[in-house]
Amino acid sequence: METYLKRRSELIAQDRALRPDHAIAKALSADEQKASEILRSIRASEDRTVWNGKLPVKHIHGPQQMFPGMEFLTARDSIVNTKLFDILSKMPKGGLLHAHLDATVRADVLLRLALEQPAMHVRMPSASLNASTLKTVLPEFRALPKNQWTTTGSITDAAYTPNTWVPIQNARSNFGAELGGSSGFDRWVIDALMIDPSEAYGTHNTTAKIWEKFQSTFSVSDGLIRFVPIWTQYVREFLLSSVEDGISYVEPRILFWFKYMVGEDGEENVPHRVWFQIYDRVLNEVKEELEKQGRDDEVIGSKIIYSTLRNVTCEELEWYLEDCLALKQEFPHLVAGFDLVGHEDSLKPLIYYAEPLLKFVERQKELGVHIPFIFHAGETIGDGGVADMNLYDAILMGTQRIGHGFSIAKHPRLMEICREKGICIEICPISNEVLRLTGSMPMHPLPAILNHGVHVALCSDDPSVFGNMGLSFDFFQVFVASEVNTIATLREFVWDSIRFSSLDDTEKQYAFAALERRWTVFVNHVLDTYGESFGLESQ
Numbered sequence: 001m002e003t004y005l006k007r008r009s010e011l012i013a014q015d016r017a018l019r020p021d022h023a024i025a026k027a028l029s030a031d032e033q034k035a036s037e038i039l040r041s042i043r044a045s046e047d048r049t050v051w052n053g054k055l056p057v058k059h060i061h062g063p064q065q066m067f068p069g070m071e072f073l074t075a076r077d078s079i080v081n082t083k084l085f086d087i088l089s090k091m092p093k094g095g096l097l098h099a100h101l102d103a104t105v106r107a108d109v110l111l112r113l114a115l116e117q118p119a120m121h122v123r124m125p126s127a128s129l130n131a132s133t134l135k136t137v138l139p140e141f142r143a144l145p146k147n148q149w150t151t152t153g154s155i156t157d158a159a160y161t162p163n164t165w166v167p168i169q170n171a172r173s174n175f176g177a178e179l180g181g182s183s184g185f186d187r188w189v190i191d192a193l194m195i196d197p198s199e200a201y202g203t204h205n206t207t208a209k210i211w212e213k214f215q216s217t218f219s220v221s222d223g224l225i226r227f228v229p230i231w232t233q234y235v236r237e238f239l240l241s242s243v244e245d246g247i248s249y250v251e252p253r254i255l256f257w258f259k260y261m262v263g264e265d266g267e268e269n270v271p272h273r274v275w276f277q278i279y280d281r282v283l284n285e286v287k288e289e290l291e292k293q294g295r296d297d298e299v300i301g302s303k304i305i306y307s308t309l310r311n312v313t314c315e316e317l318e319w320y321l322e323d324c325l326a327l328k329q330e331f332p333h334l335v336a337g338f339d340l341v342g343h344e345d346s347l348k349p350l351i352y353y354a355e356p357l358l359k360f361v362e363r364q365k366e367l368g369v370h371i372p373f374i375f376h377a378g379e380t381i382g383d384g385g386v387a388d389m390n391l392y393d394a395i396l397m398g399t400q401r402i403g404h405g406f407s408i409a410k411h412p413r414l415m416e417i418c419r420e421k422g423i424c425i426e427i428c429p430i431s432n433e434v435l436r437l438t439g440s441m442p443m444h445p446l447p448a449i450l451n452h453g454v455h456v457a458l459c460s461d462d463p464s465v466f467g468n469m470g471l472s473f474d475f476f477q478v479f480v481a482s483e484v485n486t487i488a489t490l491r492e493f494v495w496d497s498i499r500f501s502s503l504d505d506t507e508k509q510y511a512f513a514a515l516e517r518r519w520t521v522f523v524n525h526v527l528d529t530y531g532e533s534f535g536l537e538s539q
């Protein structure tokens, strides 16, 4: 038996030693090791007190047992009350490398911004709303030119004609009392902008069905966001709320599928270069404000991944690629890369676009610019289906990172290439679970990808739709879903999010130095706040 136990510990040690966080763990400072023990103790203690399987939570299928890494939308209220979440929300996160800009500001904040705009109008395609249609009849928003503003009093009035514009304030103030009045209006709009547990885990519990609901949230938010006065504040809110969660660099995908934004005058005539000018201005303002407060280390900056939808034709794609090249020439410091977004399982695969995409690489050489591909690929449960096959094309075309890459662990050669070439996978844990690629975090392929030596950045994807604002929730779900993760695992994600970002080498050096300073503050905070109770307990 003794020999067996010895061989057993050796095998465990050998296996653990192959995990990339092992080397990091060995290099941890004494304080980091103590903080790591505290994190592990808190996790173990909260396993017993919060995720003990005894507290039933409300769920579409009735009372459901809780477990660490369980369905996020059901667990969220419990997560925010844990000590572990409190700690993770104070942790510096490095960069956010995968988020769709138009899903990054809390739905209630977006609604508040819209309510301040007299030009903003709302309509719906149906004559009447009632309790049973509130979830299926969607509001449509648009900022109108002054000469088209209406005085229509109410959207829930019996006399409402479908598709008539109502000023947003009127629609809200006079929203039917039987539907909850003005707070009923807020609920109607917010529900249309978010996915709730009864949808993800009940009515829409497959990837195809939940994508229908998911896509509809963008059709509602588009009319609110793509209006210069709101977009300007939206970008500011995105940057500031990221900083508040400890994210110091963001690389959002911005959708340029619409060629124009609605301007202050209500006309849809603001071209992409003006979007960039606004983004640049707001970014600089935010940086200056934080620097004035002595918070230089908290804000490193932002670059944009130019994106369009994978529903365009090849000819249309050529327009976007030329547009992207022109923007790169005008804003070289802001354009990080190019991507095609949208539901991979049902839209066009990368191979369909091979010709224009390969030509794009040649055009860059002619013009002396570099715009790496940073493709979504493999966001699917499939093996060998179109979305999964996108992984081959993304890698062959030289993608710098892979967005999602959920199915990559099924491909031994692709895993090898990602390891050899340092192609980082942007894993979006909560997105994958809410969009039903995985039932819960313990089922997620992340550990398989990570522990086979492929680099990973944790990302939030569409936080305003899923309610996982910032990165703390995604870090939480990943941390609790393993018995082996330590502070070294967290450190690895955080540092990799800068290492594999589109910052240049000098910017990265600065970012690492700032991160190191903030990390020390964070570790000290953990020791100061929890050291006594948990440190002593574990000795």
Ligand SMILES: O=c1[nH]cnc2c1ncn2[C@@H]1O[C@H](CO)[C@@H](O)[C@H]1O
Pocket: 100, 101, 102, 215, 218, 254, 255, 341, 342, 343, 344, 376, 379, 431, 461, 462
């Ligand atoms: O997880 C994702 N995978 C692919 N496309 C996405 C995801 N999240 C959002 N979008 C796409 O981005 C657009 C908004 O900018 C949406 O239209 C949506 O299709």
